[in-house]
Amino acid sequence: xxxxxxxxxxxxxxxxxxxxxxxxxxxxxxxxxxxxxxxxxxxxxxxxxxxxxxxxxxxxxxxxxxxxxxxxxxxxxxxxxxxxxxxxxxxxxxxxxxxxxxxxxxxxxxxxxxxxxxxxxxxxxxxxxxxxxxxxxxxxxxxxxxxxxxxxxxxxxxxxxxxxxxxxxxxxxxxxxxxxxxxxxxxxxxxxxxxxxxxxxxxxxxxxxxxxxxxxxxxxxxxxxxxxxxxxxxxxxxxxxxxxxxxxxxxxxxxxxxxxxxxxxxxxxxxxxxxxxxxxxxxxxxxxxxxxxxxxxxxxxxxxxxxxxxxxxxxxxxxxxxxxxxxxxxxxxxxxxxxxxxxxxxxxxxxxxxxxxxxxxxxxxxxxxxxxxxxxxxxxxxxxxxxxxxxxxxxxxxxxxxxxxxxxxxxxxxxxxxxxxxxxxxxxxxxxxxxxxxxxxxxxxxxxxxxxxxxxxxxxxxxxxxxxxxxxxxxxxxxxxxxxxxxxxxxxxxxxxxxxxxxxxxxxxxxxxxxxxxxxxxxxxxxxxxxxxxxxxxxxxxxxxxxxxxxxxxxxxxxxxxxxxxxxxxxxxxxxxxxxxxxxxxxxxxxxxxxxxxxxxxxxxxxxxxxxxxxxxxxxxxxxxxxxxxxxxxxxxxxxxxxxxxxxxxxxxxxxxxxxxxxxxxxxxxxxxxxxxxxxxxxxxxxxxxxxxxxxxxxxxxxxxxxxxxxxxxxxxxxxxxxxxxxxxxxxxxxxxxxxxxxxxxxxxxxxxxxxxxxxxxxxxxxxxxxxxxxxxxxxxxxxxxxxxxxxxxxxxxxxxxxxxxxxx
Numbered sequence: 001x002x003x004x005x006x007x008x009x010x011x012x013x014x015x016x017x018x019x020x021x022x023x024x025x026x027x028x029x030x031x032x033x034x035x036x037x038x039x040x041x042x043x044x045x046x047x048x049x050x051x052x053x054x055x056x057x058x059x060x061x062x063x064x065x066x067x068x069x070x071x072x073x074x075x076x077x078x079x080x081x082x083x084x085x086x087x088x089x090x091x092x093x094x095x096x097x098x099x100x101x102x103x104x105x106x107x108x109x110x111x112x113x114x115x116x117x118x119x120x121x122x123x124x125x126x127x128x129x130x131x132x133x134x135x136x137x138x139x140x141x142x143x144x145x146x147x148x149x150x151x152x153x154x155x156x157x158x159x160x161x162x163x164x165x166x167x168x169x170x171x172x173x174x175x176x177x178x179x180x181x182x183x184x185x186x187x188x189x190x191x192x193x194x195x196x197x198x199x200x201x202x203x204x205x206x207x208x209x210x211x212x213x214x215x216x217x218x219x220x221x222x223x224x225x226x227x228x229x230x231x232x233x234x235x236x237x238x239x240x241x242x243x244x245x246x247x248x249x250x251x252x253x254x255x256x257x258x259x260x261x262x263x264x265x266x267x268x269x270x271x272x273x274x275x276x277x278x279x280x281x282x283x284x285x286x287x288x289x290x291x292x293x294x295x296x297x298x299x300x301x302x303x304x305x306x307x308x309x310x311x312x313x314x315x316x317x318x319x320x321x322x323x324x325x326x327x328x329x330x331x332x333x334x335x336x337x338x339x340x341x342x343x344x345x346x347x348x349x350x351x352x353x354x355x356x357x358x359x360x361x362x363x364x365x366x367x368x369x370x371x372x373x374x375x376x377x378x379x380x381x382x383x384x385x386x387x388x389x390x391x392x393x394x395x396x397x398x399x400x401x402x403x404x405x406x407x408x409x410x411x412x413x414x415x416x417x418x419x420x421x422x423x424x425x426x427x428x429x430x431x432x433x434x435x436x437x438x439x440x441x442x443x444x445x446x447x448x449x450x451x452x453x454x455x456x457x458x459x460x461x462x463x464x465x466x467x468x469x470x471x472x473x474x475x476x477x478x479x480x481x482x483x484x485x486x487x488x489x490x491x492x493x494x495x496x497x498x499x500x501x502x503x504x505x506x507x508x509x510x511x512x513x514x515x516x517x518x519x520x521x522x523x524x525x526x527x528x529x530x531x532x533x534x535x536x537x538x539x540x541x542x543x544x545x546x547x548x549x550x551x552x553x554x555x556x557x558x559x560x561x562x563x564x565x566x567x568x569x570x571x572x573x574x575x576x577x578x579x580x581x582x583x584x585x586x587x588x589x590x591x592x593x594x595x596x597x598x599x600x601x602x603x604x605x606x607x608x609x610x611x612x613x614x615x616x617x618x619x620x621x622x623x624x625x626x627x628x629x630x631x632x633x634x635x636x637x638x639x640x641x642x643x644x645x646x647x648x649x650x651x652x653x654x655x656x657x658x659x660x661x662x663x664x665x666x667x668x669x670x671x672x673x674x675x676x677x678x679x680x681x682x683x684x685x686x687x688x689x690x691x692x693x694x695x696x697x698x699x700x701x702x703x704x705x706x707x708x709x710x711x712x713x714x715x716x717x718x719x720x721x722x723x724x725x726x727x728x729x730x731x732x733x734x735x736x737x738x739x740x741x742x743x744x745x746x747x748x749x750x751x752x753x754x755x756x757x758x759x760x761x762x763x764x765x766x767x768x769x770x771x772x773x774x775x776x777x778x779x780x781x782x783x784x785x786x787x788x789x790x791x792x793x794x795x796x797x798x799x800x801x802x803x804x805x806x807x808x809x
Contacts, residue, residue, distance in 0.1 A: 172336075179216070185204050190225070198267055201218065218268070226250060226260070230325055274298050275299050275310070277349035278293070278295060278297065281346070284420070285421065287390060298314075319422075345369060348363060370383055391479055393482065400447070404444060409473065413463070414458050437451055452481060462479075463476060533590050534617075537600075541557070543557070546588070557571070599614075607687060609631070612628070625670070628681070630666075631665045640660055641681070643679065672711065677703055679702075680701070718796060723744060738772050743761070751769040751785070751787075776802065777802075784797045
């Protein structure tokens with residue numbers, strides 16, 4: 001199911017409707033209509049590549065046919081070199097297209113990060129372009145480690161289509177047995193003080209069946225046995241030089257990881273290269289130019305099935321906490337054979353060919369790109385807008401949009417700008433409750449409207465997690481926001497529920513969509529409760545909101561399965577309401593103690609109360625009186641109350657302004673309101689025998705009539721179902737006057753009005769008791785009484801008061 005929010009302009013008062021899907025029932029509780037706060041601070045979705053690249057292909061004619069290797073375009077002079085096998089297995093080579101280039105790096109030419117390794121552990125690189133594609137069978141069978149290092153050029157595509165990580169393995173779960181065995185073997189070797197590369201690599205790959213399994217074993221061993229040497233990186237201790245020292249100490253910098261990976265791959269016959277370049281890792285400053293900066297990182301490329309793949313064991317082992325100057329071990333499988341389109345987001349090689357992209361990017365493009373963590377890709381996120389990390393506000397706001405493939409929870413953090421990218425929190429357990437932005441989540445995208453409070457530069461981190469996950473939200477991407485001029489606006493309230501609008505969980509709770517937009521003034525909590533009236537119907541939730549002040553308000557909606565009352569309410573939506581137009585005086589707000597179910601809805605329907613004369617929860621009257629009728633199909637015992645916000649007690653209890661009449665299944669609630677104002681009419685029913693009265697629904701009565709409505713007679717328990725008072729309807733009678741009484745009392749043998757004297761009423765043909773009654777001089781009440789059996793005493797049905805005599809003076 002999905003949650004869609006329809007956006008439209010509105011003025012106050014307004015009604016908000018949230019539609020409930022047919023599959024699920026929901027009920028609303030404790031809805032916080034407004035709050036004011038001071039500003040405070042899925043599975044991996046791989047993007048398929050449809051591009052194809054042009055490269056020099058070399059098909060070797062060997063007994064093992066099928067080993068396709070690629071020549072670097074930079075090493076090809078005079079055009080494309082194509083060496084193919086024909087039917088006779090002969091090589092046809094264009095002599096003008098052939099050259100021989102052998103380059104040997106000197107120690108001083110190597111990247112600074114690499115020079116710390118000894119010549120023994122850091123083998124030199126030899127680049128060769130072959131003059132002939134024909135090799136002798138005996139050369140093919142020679143061990144790889146005995147050959148010179150041949151640097152084979154990478155290519156974006158093989159036979160027109162490049163394999164992706166998911167083509168090699170469906171998920172990392174397929175390596176569970178290998179990973180467990182390697183971790184166990186690594187611990188055993190460490191306990192035995194085994195630091196020899198050859199011994200270690202053959203021990204951890206002993207049971208591997210193919211190149212991929214062997215490479216996986218090497219990768220997992222590196223990530224779990226070598227931690228980043230933070231002290232060496234900061235220059236506070238001497239960096240380790242040989243690979244044996246790195247293994248014995250269990251720590252090293254990036255070149256330690258890449259060199260170990262290279263040597264281990266050699267031992268098991270896997271073609272591997274070290275790739276120098278720039279990375280957006282520790283020490284990186286967003287926006288800095290890398291044009292004349294030496295490479296600061298090393299990673300690896302490996303040849304599997306005739307195609308080059310990228311991996312970075314340094315980044316896969318964990319992260320550096322610069323605030324505490326420590327290494328946090330955290331295995332990150334994302335950097336094992338990462339797809340080039342995702343690897344380029346954080347790694348830029350010195351040589352363009354090692355981007356492995358059909359359309360390589362330039363350094364300036366790499367510098368401008370939004371930094372995305374591995375979690376961004378493993379959660380299946382997609383950046384919609386912006387495409388550069390630096391955002392300049394327009395009219396005081398900046399916008400970020402991220403798409404997702406499965407329900408995802410988001411939050412964000414906006415702080416003053418700091419130079420280093422990798423600083424601050426990497427996780428969020430709860431919402432940051434920032435009042436500097438509005439985060440909304442729709443069906444398949446997250447939209448973040450940033451509203452910096454002042455001119456200056458800010459850092460914005462976005463955090464996310466799968467909707468059903470209970471883990472903290474993790475950092476997925478970062479932006480820098482430059483605010484030229486803040487927008488003049490009211491304070492936005494805190495939102496502790498992660499995002500505005502419909503929540504991703506809303507669909508699973510049965511909430512389908514909403515009629516209003518996402519488009520909070522300080523007030524007391526008691527006043528806030530008088531700003532909202534909610535009506536819960538079987539397929540819709542209506543929220544009526546009144547605003548006493550201009551500004552922003554937060555409306556939060558909570559739901560749960562109606563039939564599972566033991567469950568807790570969950571936040572389904574949060575709406576940011578902006579009041580720009582008419583505001584309501586305190587006396588015009590909804591009455592206090594209003595229930596969560598206003599008007600007829602799910603609760604009344606389940607109790608068998610139907611056919612209401614008024615289906616809306618708010619009833620307005622200009623005459624000061626009204627009748628609300630409905631049918632009581634289950635013959636429940638009912639009770640009604642009338643209340644309002646009053647500073648002093650009324651002269652006549654408000655209960656006297658209600659009169660309930662029951663005839664067959666029809667119920668009529670008559671209301672006569674004493675003055676202008678807003679009232680609450682509460683309807684209750686005793687659902688089970690001997691049980692307590694349960695609330696069914698509330699009605700909001702808004703009276704605009706200046707003339708006071710008279711009270712009804714005071715009812716007693718003998719007034720039962722079927723009794724109907726036709727006249728007099730008023731409970732306050734004029735003194736010294738004759739009043740005509742007409743009343744139906746089923747089963748009564750005698751009906752009388754008792755005052756100074758007793759007047760017996762007569763039963764007419766319509767089964768109505770009637771007669772003329774003298775009111776007297778207001779010294780005592782008039783009592784309407786009935787006798788239902790000959791032996792019984794008279795039972796009082798109701799009483800009438802008489803107005804005081806006016807003084808002759």
